[in-house]
Amino acid sequence: METISQVLLGAFSVYVMYKFIRSLRLVPNQYAYIVERLGNYQKTLGPGFHALIPFVDKVVYKQDLREETIEVEPQECFTKDNVKVEVDGVIYLSVMDPVNASYGVTNYRYAAVQLAQTTTRSVLGNMELDQTFEERAAMSREVVSVLSEVEQLWGIKVHRYEIKNILTPRTVQKAMERQMTAERDRRAIIATSEGVKGSKVNDAEGMRAEIINISEAEMQRRINEAEGQAEEILAIAEATAKSIEEIAGALAQPKGTEAMRLQLSEQYLDVLSGLGRDENNVILPKDISNYDAIMEGLSLGEITANKKES
Structure with missing residues (x-):
């Protein structure tokens, strides 16, 4: 009986020693520990050494304050034109308020992923398939906007959301490939026709410029001949007048x-x-x-x- 009492006393001593050791906490940098006293929130421990009251204080949550990358699993969505697509993404967030992150939501990571998925489904439901590939940035902004509404309540900050892949069924991919091929052929035909049109326009403008140059040259030639004849007539008239003046002077x-x-x-x-x-x-x-x-x-x-x- 005495041996059992000694064993129990020894075990109790070890337990008490363990509790005293556990009451001494060293919090790493970029971490926050949530302490409860008798089941109620007591304080938040920042980086450094802290001593708690054994058997009374208890660290119940350890929050990492660094930015986290959370994978959003692929999910099936339907676009506005009833095409099934599979979408996945990545959320970048960090804990800003350790208390709200601990007590405001059961699991803020799981909650953020679920809210991002439901928002993505809602946004895709208002877009046609062609728009989903062009409006990725708009979809990401919409998800971040919805998550920002619960940031204060959940004690987190969503920095950005990126859509990784938008996968379509193979039949839809083949149809899109045929459409893109037809679009490229159409652009090639338009480019060829525009080139032919530009060539003909250039030829016509060249011929027009040539005709204008020839006509202007002919006009200038006639002007020069007319000016030459006028100068010749003027010179003859001046010479005749001069000779008449000289004759009149001689007669005088x-x-x-x-x-x-x-x-x-x-x-x-x-x-x-x-x-x-x-x-x-x-x-x-x-x-x-x-x-x-x-x-x-x-x-x-x-x-x-x-x-x-x-």
Whole structure:
């Protein structure tokens, strides 16, 4: 009997020693320990060394404050056009309030995954199949928005949600491949037709530019010829006016009239000598015996008239 009492006493001593040792806690960095005293929340232990009251205080939760990566298992969803797809993803979150993460929800990891899955199903149900591949970012934002509504209650912070895969049945994949092939063929045909159209437009513009250049060159040539003729006429007129002015000035000089008459007489005689040179005819004035009278009445108009009569 005494031996049994000693064994029991020894076991009790070991248990008490164990409790005293367990009351000394060393909390690692980026961890938080939730302590209850007689079943009620007492305090939260941060990183460092802490001493608790044996048999009274108890560490009931150990929360990791680092960012966690939680896999969202694949689930079957139906799109707006009744196509079954399989979607999975990843949630990135961290504990911000250890107390709410411990008492606000039974298991915040499981709860976050379930809420992400239900939200994904709801979002996909409002999209057609083609949109699901284009609107991944919108779907992720919607899931994060829904999870943010329970962040304070659950004591967590959802940083982001990423959709990993959107898998469709093989029959749908084949149909999508045929559609993409047809779309690529259509784009190739359109690109070829646009190239032919651009080539014809360029050829037409080139011909138009060539015709315009030729017409402008011809117009410039005619303008140049007209300007040349105008300059020639102007030069002749200026020369004629100048010669007339010089003749008038010479006539105004002393003995100018006699010099002009002498020159006209010489021209008159040259005209008479030239007329009929190639023929067997001799042309004489109508009154050759009165040479002085002829010379006195001689004028440039008479010589011109004689030229016309001859």
